[in-house]
Amino acid sequence: MTMDAYRIGSEPYYRSVGDEETVFAAAYGARMPVMLKGPTGCGKTRFVEHMAWKLGRPLVTVACHEDMTAADLVGRFLLDPSGTVWHDGPLTLAVRHGAICYLDEIVEARQDTIVVIHPLTDQRRILPLEKLGTVVAAHPDFQLVISYNPGYQSVVKDLKESTRQRFAAIDFNYPDALIEAEIVVREAGIGAPIAERLVEIGRRSRNLSGHGLDEGASTRMLIHTARLVAGGVPIERACHAGLIAPITDDPDMRQALRAAVAACLQ
């Protein structure tokens, strides 16, 4: 089994915003599991890609969801003409071959799924494969990274304390206005003045997070909007399509977002 498919060819663009690269590199050096905390679309995934490239490791990404079972992570028997054959899941793959395994939005997974990572995150660094009756010892280069959106937590879904405490955490947030504008310019190929306006609007939408909106507009949305503008959509229209309509259907909140757009545009 070759991991080529999981290697990152060219350097992913990542604009560093603090000491996150240093912390991550040190954690990797100690093979310490890392938890990236932050709102959606603020660059967590891009950061992991960037670090995997920098550290020269393959990256196995799993988007977690509530129907995900332990088998989806670890592997399962499949039927083929000769009978049943075992098929490694993405986590097992990463564990065997020394990749960085990135479990995106881990809280979405059910508790009984999440617990399979526990033995990987302490001194043992092992992955028991119950169905096979064996245990896989982690490759020395293997590292586990999870992402976690604290704004999203609810009574129903939250990381258990026993899970949480196994990780070093790096806090992410939307970058400062100037840096965010720089990212928008670069990712959307649009002029700085428009990027700056969009960032202003984005910041205002974030004022509403937790007060009617679950979250404000992410960097990702600003980039989307900027791309629409680059594609010839008038800016006000682009703001509606790129960052008002997707966020909320609540008429009051839409009104507030429209007011923010109107106020920030010339």
Place this chain on the structure above:
Amino acid sequence: MTLREAAGPGLRPAGTGGDASARRLHELVRPREALYAAFRDSWPRIERIGPPAALEAWSAAAAELINAHAGAGTLLAFASITERLGRDLGLDALAAIGREAAEICRHAGRRPAEAALTVLPSLCARGGHAFVADVVDRYRVVTEVARARRGSVLPLLGVMATVGRAMTPTALSAWAAAGLRATATGSAAEAEAYFGLKTPLSRRVLAESGGDGFAARERALSAIFLALWGIRPVIRARDFDGGSAPVPRTGIAGQVIQVPPVPPILPPALAARYYEAALAHVGAHARFTPRKFQAGELKPVSIALVSLVEDARVEALAMREMPGLRRLWGPFHEAAEVEAPSSFGLIARLGRALFHLDRHDDDPWVEKGRRLFIERLDRLEDPAIPREIANLVGNDLGQMRLPFNAKTYLVEPAYRDDNLGLWEFADEPDHPAEAHEVAHDSVRIERKEDPDDPDARGDPDDAEESEGAQSATFAPAGPVIVRYPEWDHAAGVFRPDWVTLREAVPAPAGTSSRYAAADAAVAARIESIVRRAAIGRSVRLRRQSEGEQLDLDAAIDAASDLRRRETPDPRVFQRRAQRHRDLAALLLIDASESTRRLVAGTRSRIIDLEVAAVRLVSGAMAMLGDSHAVWAFRSAGRDEVSIAALKAFAEPAEPAAERFAALEPGLSTRLGAALRHSTAALAGSRSLRRLLLVVTDGQPYDIDVDDPAYLVEDARKAVQMARDRGVDVFCVGLGTEESEAGKRIFGARNYFPVARLSDLPAKLAMLYFRLALR
């Protein structure tokens, strides 16, 4: 008799046969000497308004007034408003108004009819432009009221001339209809109080029905403020001040932003954006006015000028960040009253020049102000600028000897605040400078508007002082609903018909938002849980014996079992099912005397927390569409167990804050009877799951019972009987001390103590969702 003779010198024939009403009118008027003289004078001017057909209608209406015995004064008032407003409104509209006035007269008498006519100009804005379209509909409202409550017409007209001006006719009519309904069985004085906006109910209904009014838009406006400025605002609508005109400007009082309950008189396009513009201006102050100005010995006119320049300064700074605000504020400057007499017009004009800095103004004084401001654009952050400029232009204004009357000065444009919040007025009685007096006067006037709203004053102490006095919010002994038996544990028998249950409707109290300030973070959290729950996500049911899809894991297990020659589990399917909610829930709140105690370390009483928590959860349940009710209970002996429905099952939305605010604790806790009544209500529900959630702070107790175990055992019996009838009963107990009784009554597994009261809202919500999903 020829037409000309009959009509007299004033009346020119308008055509053959098409002027019958006009002739008839003159016949009616002529015998009344004094009236005739005045009327003849007006007639030609009215006639010129035309067209002839409308003049006929108008004449018929005037004749109707005479026939209704409306009196000379009324008729002349009709003629005079017609002269004034005929061209703007058209004679047809005036004819319709005249007919309504006649109808008012028939039901309520002359004075109201005359008042109805003389109030007309104030229903139309300056020069009568823009708002006349639906003026007739407003008159129909007055007529309706006149039919049912003659004495209420005058107070109603007073309201219409002030706050009612900005309301749509539909809103006005809804408010009036609610008043007629609410006072249907009451006295005339009660109706008059309602229509004079003297009762809390009346004010609330008016605030809530005014389409353009603040109440309807509060949530969106708060959100806009938060988005633009990053500050969560506390916005309060000023009270409607019965009869007298409200201060039609916003005010900043510490942390509280006060806004008029309905927008001031403005062209409709501006009225629609009034609140947005006004709050954006307040936001600019919040952000860029660093501290209050010291009034010291400043003259009122200087205070006005400094404020004006400060307004321009903060707006200019705000527009640097948010250039689009210019499009919001600009149109208001175009509509501002810059031609007003005295110095007001000039000051308003300076305000406009400082807003449109690129426009030259012909007035040298205004132009000087504009130049001074432009010279300082590169250091606009400097809060000293307003005083500098005001000093320089203030002297010139003094030399022009234009009078400035601080009592009638009104900040222009209308979206700007009244400036009082910008100033610190020294409180020295030995310096009775004019500025102080005026300033203090206006402050006082402003304060008077909400004497009984402790929130608006930001002074929590007052709320507490008044508590002791108002424990009688439950009607003392309401109508009997039913009698329930009670369990005598010592004798082992039921005492039949032992307890009398009465209905208590909590009277709406004056304070409106005592509990509104529930912890925002908790509220947001509950809201997001609800949103998630409301989506009604489907769940995948695995290992089913039938279904649309194979459950891969189960199938493989089965296959490998087969290979190993073991008996496979045949449940290898999976299917999706909608999470279905079919439940009826009742929240029962203990409102007994003990809930009046303050929660340690806070200024809130237990009842306040109970109510805040229950309101949050009730709101969440409403969002989910769960059928639910909220009741409160207390007792004073077995003859008087009172139950108040704060929200009935049938009421669709979250109950109004007032009803909760009116909930005053008192007396005792006869839990068993309340449980029996709740059970009866729930057992009648057709829902699959019936949930009774009791929130109490202690153990059952009543004045006429000595045996401490008696009421506990009775309540326990009531819970058991509820379970037998398919009602799930749970209890949230506040505090830890009395948990033994709670466990005894509800069973240890169904009793959830909450030791830290501040946790109650979150705990209650969580508990509800857990239980509801079970």
